[in-house]
Amino acid sequence: MKWFLVELVILPALLTLGMNTGSSDIPKTVDEQDVNKYLGKWYAIASVVKFFNRNCAHGNRAKYSLRGDGKIDLVNSCYTKNGRKNQVHGVA
Template identity: 35%
Template structure:
């Protein structure tokens, strides 16, 4: 009887340990994590939005969404987002991004006039979650899971690469079923 009790206790402790480890691992996989470092000069330039999570400030955009990044003399990053509306009008918004870590992979972006950019609640998170070694495709989001973009240097992205970046987003806890793919006119 003593051996049966001892076996049950060891089995229970082992089961509890496996459950705890499993729970801990699952909790970690749903947390977005920025890449350690990006080369801002390689990241600069034009990117085409391939897909995004719907958000208020992109409500008028129906196609041809791009982001143009430039490195400013003060080491901030200039941002110019553009898109086409339902009426075929191209609209754009200028902003600036400020590095939040030494690797420049976590940024805060503001599109307000320069006099109001110092207000902390006016800045959004822009984390580079994944970027390929040649800086051709990137996954961008933030810690809140509210924002997510798949960006490419080309207006089209092959299905295998797209699925691979979707998988990374899923692993970080994003609901990719809500992603909207962005059409681009030739």
């Protein structure tokens, strides 16, 4: 029972102590962003498994393109281990 208490309460408390970097620097933001720099194809070299890419085996990529109304079209795609292409479309 004593070890259970250590694992359940004390260990997580000790681990969170190291999470504070002690830095109070606030990141600076930019006034404007050049969206054109981010348009085009982007390839993933590593990823965290999420709902969409849970069946992806390779070829993870995203394509961003500017629409006439100023919004951005987004297409995320990948290939399963069976070679089937998965795609999801979105607008930002």
